[in-house]
Amino acid sequence: MGHWWERNIVEPGKLPLLLALTAFVATFLVTRIITRLIRAGRGPFGNVRAGGLHIHHVVPGVVLTIVGGFGAVASDRHGAGGPVAAVVFGIGAGLVLDEFALILHLDDVYWSEEGRKSVEAVVLTAALVGLLLAGFSPFGVNDLSAEELQDRGTVIANIGVNFLFSLVALSKGKARIAIYGVVVPLIAFVGAVRLARPGSPWARRFYGNRPRVRARAILRAYHHDRRWARPRRALQDWIGGKPDPRPLRLPGHR
Numbered sequence: 001m002g003h004w005w006e007r008n009i010v011e012p013g014k015l016p017l018l019l020a021l022t023a024f025v026a027t028f029l030v031t032r033i034i035t036r037l038i039r040a041g042r043g044p045f046g047n048v049r050a051g052g053l054h055i056h057h058v059v060p061g062v063v064l065t066i067v068g069g070f071g072a073v074a075s076d077r078h079g080a081g082g083p084v085a086a087v088v089f090g091i092g093a094g095l096v097l098d099e100f101a102l103i104l105h106l107d108d109v110y111w112s113e114e115g116r117k118s119v120e121a122v123v124l125t126a127a128l129v130g131l132l133l134a135g136f137s138p139f140g141v142n143d144l145s146a147e148e149l150q151d152r153g154t155v156i157a158n159i160g161v162n163f164l165f166s167l168v169a170l171s172k173g174k175a176r177i178a179i180y181g182v183v184v185p186l187i188a189f190v191g192a193v194r195l196a197r198p199g200s201p202w203a204r205r206f207y208g209n210r211p212r213v214r215a216r217a218i219l220r221a222y223h224h225d226r227r228w229a230r231p232r233r234a235l236q237d238w239i240g241g242k243p244d245p246r247p248l249r250l251p252g253h254r
Contacts, residue, residue, distance in 0.1 A: 016086035023090030061095025119240040131183045168192035173200030
């Protein structure tokens with residue numbers, strides 16, 4: 001454990017990453033606790049308003065992200081400025097991604113079904129940074145030997161193949177696998193060789209005249225969603241809070 005810590009955390013560049021990740025996760029959790037208290041009408045907290053305008057926490061999040069990002073670029077590598085800037089950046093990123101769905105939809109969907117995308121974005125980001133912190137490098141470069149790293153052609157070919165796997169997985173409607181596959185190429189390879197999800201660009205292009213393959217893809221997607229949709233939603237509700245129920249609409253009304 002001590003050797004892993006020294007190799008992956010204490011080495012230059014890893015401590016600011018650890019601090020940024022810790023600040024990011026802590027900020028998200030604290031923010032969700034406060035917003036849930038505000039939603040329940042408990043505690044001393046309330047929405048921030050200025051001149052009748054509701055100031056969402058993505059606004060200070062953007063400011064802190066900019067300050068932390070530029071601070072990290074301008075700071076001395078061996079000084080205290082880098083770690084401090086990393087913490088500031090992590091706090092800002094946590095505030096921004098907590099309202100990722102608001103930015104995506106340009107609407108206040110925080111407690112709606114669409115607001116689940118914020119939780120997904122935070123979990124995905126934390127997982128990717130955790131993989132980088134654990135020593136993984138994008139596109140499998142960490143899997144190359146020292147001799148292979150000296151060969152520029154080998155490095156470019158390795159990156160190109162792994163990027164292709166991620167691109168195929170993305171075209172098959174497997175966005176999460178494609179993103180994780182950028183850091184762990186084996187994941188992208190698995191997503192690239194398995195059946196595409198119905199409605200994905202790959203399925204529309206290659207399954208149109210193959211009814212059996214299309215039927216298998218639909219059946220596999222159905223079983224996958226039936227198995228994992230409910231646990232995933234339960235985890236999202238536990239982390240970020242349960243969305244408000246959708247209002248009932250009468251037939252013929254939009």
